[in-house]
Amino acid sequence: MALQSHYGKQGVLLVNLGTPDAPTPSAVNRYLGEFLTDPRVIDNLPGVAQQLLVRGIIAPVRSGIVNPFKAGGSTKLYQELWTENGSPLKYYGEVVTERVAGALGEDYSVRLAMRYQNPSIESALDELLAEQVSGILVFPLFPQYASATTGSVHQEVMRVLSRRQTIPPVQFVNSYYEQPELIRVFADNARDLGDLDQYDHVVFSYHGLPQRQLKKADDCNHCYVVEGCCNSISRVNQFCYSAQCHATTRAIAEELGFTPDRYTTSFQSRLGFDDWAKPYTIDVLEEWAKERGAKKILCFSPAFVADCLETTIEIGVEYQEEFQKWGGERIDLVPSLNDDPRWINALASMIRAETREPVV
Incomplete structure (x- = not known):
């Protein structure tokens, strides 16, 4: 059954991860407190212990809220990131939402939400339901599926809607890691940098996940057991975050004509002492600089659709300094999709494909 009916608009909920409301200790503390107490993000602690650790130590220390006269590390990073338009993630999210709505036309009602902080998923859903939409398409702005991102978005949407007496038809987008238009935009952004032969190596850097989360999502005892398990997508790993990341890499590499020896898929943003998805981006960069004498590296970040x-900061500043x-x-960091018109068109095309009337 199609979501669209003759009685109301088709609702679309675009969801990204989230951002503090301001680059201040108190705002960053609130953001980290909500983000890091999500049991799908930190999944190896009991609820009470997680709340005490995050809200009592991690968030206050990293935000600097324990010492309001000296900003914590996370607050300093957000101060570096902030622009005259505020948080780039939120700014581009708002622009993309407006332009996608324009591209889709009057039969659609599009809202932006953040999994953590504002605008919240609950407030965006309330707005859509107040318009009496005939259906809702939940579209996470994460090309690859992970429990800690897309899974968390889906769970929060279901939690909010479960309290409503009337729940319209709801459809969830799981992933779009090989979507052709998405791949072409990333490839074209690289081409815009000039001759790609000038680079000694190409790194595809994705946000990391703890290995325990990858294994927990594996119902077939496949992850870290079968050698080369991420080299192709199959029935047993079709929802694996790492496998989907490698698939995105292969698709962009094929579009650009890269041979396998020209590039490496790696993972960044590791926290704590547990093993995370490997190889780590920082280790790959160190190896290519120290052992292989690389001078110029081209870096993609295809897990992110906006700055x-x-x-x-992490790649453009911190990794740059270490390299x-x-x-x-x-x-050279390949520009993110941000508000690129080609990305707007790709999003609109995917939304239409998910909500079109079935052929009878």
Whole structure:
């Protein structure tokens, strides 16, 4: 049954991860407190212990709320990231939402939500339901599925809607890691940087996940058991985050004509002492600078559709500094999709494909 009916608009909920409301200790503390107490994010602690650890130690220390006269590490990073338009993630989310709504036309009602902080999923759903939409398409802005991102979004949507007496038809987008238009935009953004042969190596850097989460999502005892399990998508790993990341890499590499020796898929943003998805991006960069004498690296971040802390600061500033210390010259970060008209068109096309009337 199609979501669209003759009685109301088709609702679309675009959801990204979230951002503090301001680059201040109190706002960052609130954001980290909500984010890190999600049991799908930190999944190895009992609820009470997680709440005490995050709200009593991690969030206050990292935000600097324990010492309002000295900003914590996370607050400093958000201060570096902030622009005259505020948080890039939220700003581009608002622009994309407006332009996708324009591209879809009057039969659709589109809202932006953040999994953590504002605008909240609950407030965005309330707005859609107040319009009496005939159906809702939940579209997470994460190309690859992970329990801690897309899974958390889906769970929160279901939690909110479960309290309503009337629940309209709801459809969830799981992933779109090989969507052709998405792949072409990333590839074209790389081409815009000039001759790609100038780079000694190409790194595809994705946000990392703890290995325990990858294994927990594996119902077939496949992850870290079968050698080369991420080299292709199959029935047993079709929802594996790591396998989907590798598939995105292969699709972009094929579009650009890269041979396998030209690139590496790696993972960034590791926290804590547990093993995370490997190889780590920082280790790959160190190896290519120190052992292989690489001077120029091209870096993609295809897990992100907008500029954010992990791209602009972590890769663009922190990794850049380390790479130069090791003898490299520069890392060129392929621009994110942001408000690129091609990305707007790709999003609108995917939404239409998910909500179109079935052929009878």
